[in-house]
Amino acid sequence: MKVLTVVGARPQFIKAAAVSRELRRRHDEVLIHTGQHYDEEMSDVFFEELGIPEPDDNLGVGSSNHSDQTAEMLAGLGEKIETVEPDAVLVYGDTNSTLAAAIAASKADTRLAHVEAGLRSYNREMPEEINRVLTDHAADLLFAPSQRAVANLREESVPGAVHDTGDVMYDAVLWARERAEANSEVLSEFGVEPDEYVLATVHRAANTDDPDRLAAILDALAGDPREVVLPAHPRTINRMERYEMYDEARERLTLVEPVGYLDFVRLQDCADVVATDSGGVQKEAFFLDTPCVTMREETEWRETVEAGWNELVGANETAIRRALDDADPPGDKPRPYGDGDAAARITDLLDDA
Numbered sequence: 397m398k399v400l401t402v403v404g405a406r407p408q409f410i411k412a413a414a415v416s417r418e419l420r421r422r423h424d425e426v427l428i429h430t431g432q433h434y435d436e437e438m439s440d441v442f443f444e445e446l447g448i449p450e451p452d453d454n455l456g457v458g459s460s461n462h463s464d465q466t467a468e469m470l471a472g473l474g475e476k477i478e479t480v481e482p483d484a485v486l487v488y489g490d491t492n493s494t495l496a497a498a499i500a501a502s503k504a505d506t507r508l509a510h511v512e513a514g515l516r517s518y519n520r521e522m523p524e525e526i527n528r529v530l531t532d533h534a535a536d537l538l539f540a541p542s543q544r545a546v547a548n549l550r551e552e553s554v555p556g557a558v559h560d561t562g563d564v565m566y567d568a569v570l571w572a573r574e575r576a577e578a579n580s581e582v583l584s585e586f587g588v589e590p591d592e593y594v595l596a597t598v599h600r601a602a603n604t605d606d607p608d609r610l611a612a613i614l615d616a617l618a619g620d621p622r623e624v625v626l627p628a629h630p631r632t633i634n635r636m637e638r639y640e641m642y643d644e645a646r647e648r649l650t651l652v653e654p655v656g657y658l659d660f661v662r663l664q665d666c667a668d669v670v671a672t673d674s675g676g677v678q679k680e681a682f683f684l685d686t687p688c689v690t691m692r693e694e695t696e697w698r699e700t701v702e703a704g705w706n707e708l709v710g711a712n713e714t715a716i717r718r719a720l721d722d723a724d725p726p727g728d729k730p731r732p733y734g735d736g737d738a739a740a741r742i743t744d745l746l747d748d749a
Contacts, residue, residue: 397423397746400482400506402473403451404432404493406442407676410657411488411511413446414567418739422747426480430469430493431456445575445658462492462523469496477504484509484746487531488564490524498531508556509746511564513538514545515696532556537749539742541565542699542732557749561741562734565676569683570736572661582659583666586625586652593623594720595667596649603673603691604632607639609711613691614641616716618648622668625650627660669723671716678706679733687723691716699732 399419403412412427419425429451443450455472457465469492477485477500485501487494488511501508513532517525532538532549535556540546541563549558583590596617603609614636617624626649628636633651636642645651655663661680664670670681671689679697681688688706700706705725709715734741 397483398480399423399425399484399486399746400477400480401425401427401486402430402493402497403427403488404430404457404469404491408488408491408493409442409448410446410568411564413448414564414571414739415486415511415742416448418743419746422743426453426476426482427451428473428476429454430472430496431458432465432469432491432493442656445656466492466496469493470500473497473500474503477501477506482506484537484749486511486746488512490515490528490531492523492527494531495527498534502534507536507749508534509537509539509742509749510535511539511561511742512541512545513558514540514542514547514549516545516548517694517696519694537745539738539745541734541738544699544732559741559745560734561745562736562738563679564738564742565679566683566733566736567739569661569680572658573665573684576658576662576665580659580662582655582662586650586663588623588625588650588666590666591668593625593650593667594620594669594671595663596624596626596671597674597677598626598632598672598691599629600673600692603711604635606711607635607641610635610639611641612711612713613716614645614649616713616720617671618645619713619717620720623650624671625652625663625667627652627654627663629654669720671720682706682729683733685729687725689716689719689723699730703730703732705729 431454457468484507486509487497510531532554538556538558539561546560628651665684669687673691678688678690682700682705690708693710707719709719
């Protein structure tokens with residue numbers, strides 16, 4: 397079988413790495429990077445860390461408004477599908493790359509498989525939500541990470557075949573955790589001890605582009621008595637500087653440049669608590685048994701909240717401070733996202749399709 401895998405952002409490569417390791421044992425995979433997100437961290441070292449080859453091609457689309465970006469990717473992916481003639485197109489998550497590949501596969505009458513199908517925030521103001529819904533309704537194979545995701549798809553009566561495979565991110569985190577513990581020296585580099593610091597990430601436009609929300613988040617983090625390590629994306633730094641918040645944040649927080657995947661997993665694994673507005677980080681913290689405070693009003697990963705390991709606090713300074721101080725999840729933790737064997741199950745299902 398020939399599978400054309402489409403990714404467009406760093407988190408998708410991490411998910412794809414888990415499946416590719418399994419997929420390439422049995423099939424021919426062509427990996428296409430749309431170039432949706434330019435990330436300096438995606439160097440040769442990044443691919444070596446994940447144990448996967450570099451993409452077979454990069455469309456180099458780059459940043460643009462949603463319509464232009466999706467249209468350019470759609471045209472490029474349509475040509476790739478025509479050239480490669482895959483038996484299936486495999487997509488991940490909810491980026492514009494995901495939607496463009498879904499449309500291109502549908503137009504080419506090629507089977508479409510969607511990993512992370514069925515996630516819903518029920519916030520249609522999020523571009524990601526539109527991408528998820530449209531991709532799910534176009535997909536022939538829907539690989540859902542949880543029973544809740546399966547139920548969402550059943551409620552929407554999607555025409556494709558729905559499978560509860562578990563979450564490929566669980567596979568990726570388990571793989572990375574072992575290697576990070578053995579090889580990462582990031583704790584000593586930053587001078588922090590396990591369970592004595594807060595790890596924070598802030599990147600979502602709803603938070604960074606609103607000066608009031610960003611100020612509330614930074615003030616709440618700076619008010620925590622523990623050291624707060626904040627790997628800051630250049631875009632977040634740009635907004636801090638624009639709103640004249642950077643100098644104070646640098647004094648009160650440990651601002652560091654983004655780190656590699658293994659180092660970031662190590663930081664999450666050893667943190668006392670994680671504070672984030674990232675969907676992926678919420679889930680990784682859950683997998684690593686680290687309590688999480690999510691600085692959003694909604695989440696696609698409701699299971700982490702219901703289990704008591706994640707709390708939604710928005711950008712409310714008081715709520716963030718309280719949640720950081722009270723983060724103490726229950727001892728027992730359910731396993732709603734499978735057992736860390738999603739990649740093998742997805743490959744088996746592709747075999748049988």
